Amino acid sequence: MKVLVTGAAGAIGRVLRDGIAGRYDLVRLTDRVEMAPARQGVEVVQAELTDMDAVCAAMEGMDAVVHLSAIAFENEWDAILPNNIAATYNVIEAARRCGARRIVFASSNHAISFYRRSQLIDHTVPHRPDTRYGLTKAFGEDLGSLYVDKHDMQFFSMRIGSFQPEPREARQLATWLSHGDMTRLVTTGLETPELRFAPVYGISRNTRTWWDNSLAYSLGYDPQDNAEDHAERLLSADPPEPGGPVAHTFQGGIFPEMEFDGDLDSIP
Numbered sequence: 481m482k483v484l485v486t487g488a489a490g491a492i493g494r495v496l497r498d499g500i501a502g503r504y505d506l507v508r509l510t511d512r513v514e515m516a517p518a519r520q521g522v523e524v525v526q527a528e529l530t531d532m533d534a535v536c537a538a539m540e541g542m543d544a545v546v547h548l549s550a551i552a553f554e555n556e557w558d559a560i561l562p563n564n565i566a567a568t569y570n571v572i573e574a575a576r577r578c579g580a581r582r583i584v585f586a587s588s589n590h591a592i593s594f595y596r597r598s599q600l601i602d603h604t605v606p607h608r609p610d611t612r613y614g615l616t617k618a619f620g621e622d623l624g625s626l627y628v629d630k631h632d633m634q635f636f637s638m639r640i641g642s643f644q645p646e647p648r649e650a651r652q653l654a655t656w657l658s659h660g661d662m663t664r665l666v667t668t669g670l671e672t673p674e675l676r677f678a679p680v681y682g683i684s685r686n687t688r689t690w691w692d693n694s695l696a697y698s699l700g701y702d703p704q705d706n707a708e709d710h711a712e713r714l715l716s717a718d719p720p721e722p723g724g725p726v727a728h729t730f731q732g733g734i735f736p737e738m739e740f741d742g743d744l745d746s747i748p
Contacts, residue, residue: 481504481505481543481544481670482504482505482506482507482508482541482542482543482544483500483504483506483507483508483542483543483544483545483546483670484508484510484538484539484542484544484545484546484580485497485507485508485509485510485545485546485548486510486511486529486538486545486546486547486548486549486571487511487547487548487549487550487586488509488510488511488515488524488548489509489511489513489514489515490511490548490549490552491643492548492586492640492643492662493509493511493548495659495662495663496546496548496662496663496666497509497522499659499660499662499663499666499667500663500666500667501519501521501522502521503667504521504670505521506521506522506523507521507522507523508522508523508524508525508538508542509522509523509524509525510524510525510526510527510529510538511526511527511549512526512527512528512529513526514526525537525538529549529563529567529570529571530562530563530566530567530570531570532570532573532574535567535570535571535574536574536577536578538574539571539574539575539577539578539580540578541578542575542578542580543579543580543581543582544580544581544582544583544584544670545571545575545580545582545583545584546584546586546666546669546670547568547571547572547583547584547585547586547620548586549563549567549571550563550564550567550568550586550616550617551563551564551613552588552613553613554611554612554613554735554738555612555613556612557612560612560613560616564613564616564617564619564620565616565619568585568616568619568620568623569623571583572623572624572627572633575633576627576631576633581632581633581634582633582634582635582636582669582670582675583624583627583633583634583635583636584636584638584666584669584670585620585621585624585635585636585637585638586638586640586682587617587620587621587637587638587639587640587679587682588613588614588617588639588640589639589640589641589655589681589682589691589731589732590609590610590611590613590614590617590732590735591607591608591609591614591615591617591618591621591639592605592607592608592609592614592618592639592731593608593609593610593614593730593731593732593733593735593736594608594609594610594730594731594732594736594747595608595690595730595731596729596730596731596747596748597654597690597728597729597730597731599690599731600689600690600691600692601690601691601692602691602692602694602695603678603679603680603681603692603695607621607622610730610732610735610736611732611735611736611738613735614732614735617639620637621637621679624637624677625677628676628677629677634675634676634677635675635676635677635678636668636669636670636672636675636678636680636699637677637678637679637680638665638666638669638680638681638682639679639680639681639682639691640657640662640682641654641655641656641657641681641682641683641691642655642656642657643657643659643662643682644656644657644658645658645659646658646710647707647710647714648714649714649717649720649721649722650714650715650717650720650721651721651733652707652714653686653687653688653707653708653710653711653714653715654683654686654688654689654690654691654707654731655683655686655689655707655731656683656684656686656705656707656710657682657683657684658684658703658704658705660704660705661683661684661685661703661704661705662682664701664702664703664704665680665682665696665701665703668696668699668700668701669699671700672699672700674699675699678695678696678699679695680693680695680696680699680701681693681696683703684703684704684705684706684707685703685704685705685706686706686707686708687706687707687708688707688708690731721733722734723737724737725744726740726744729744730747
């Protein structure tokens with residue numbers, strides 16, 4: 481298998497580069513910035529994903545793509561529109577043109593994080609984005625669904641929780657995704673034999689969780705880490721997590737609290 485990784489210079493991309501090196505016939509890394517030199521079995525290509533011709537050139541000869549590139553936090557619409565909407569369209573359309581049928585997409589919990597913490601949700605719930613950033617990830621998932629149905633693509637969407645070496649706050653007892661489990665999740669998406677459209681949760685095997693990840697487990701994901709190992713340290717912090725009532729009510733934490741001027745009690 482030959483795999484393209486976009487956003488390879490980012491936090492997840494740097495971990496993934498080491499995690500999958502040597503596992504596939506070829507790993508081609510792309511980002512808009514310069515990266516470390518290639519090594520055996522790895523190619524490095526500098527490309528701007530808002531340029532369709534550049535994306536098609538990077539995609540040529542690939543069997544699958546891991547699309548990580550995005551602005552990964554809340555921002556103004558003019559900033560996230562090209563980087564999270566147009567670039568994602570370019571990557572998925574280039575994959576179709578070049579015959580790279582399998583797409584592993586870095587979605588986000590913020591595509592569904594306006595659900596309350598009292599709710600346990602699975603992969604079938606409607607999108608409830610908590611920010612403009614989360615909205616772009618919901619768009620990416622819907623675009624993937626379109627290409628699965630219309631063009632017989634395969635789409636594995638990872639609703640990433642909190643990707644950190646260790647959990648940093650109490651909320652991450654539910655949302656943490658370790659570096660090792662990130663690699664395990666991506667390789668599951670690349671290698672599971674039966675795949676059409678699969679929106680799964682990017683979390684470790686955390687004891688406390690708001691997300692039923694049984695779909696990921698059924699596809700072969702076997703996380704090895706658990707945020708509960710850090711519970712004593714996190715719960716003894718003062719305060720255990722940032723934010724106010726809105727942040728502490730909804731699964732997205734401080735993201736739904738940003739710019740919030742609604743009626744907290746009226747939101748189901």
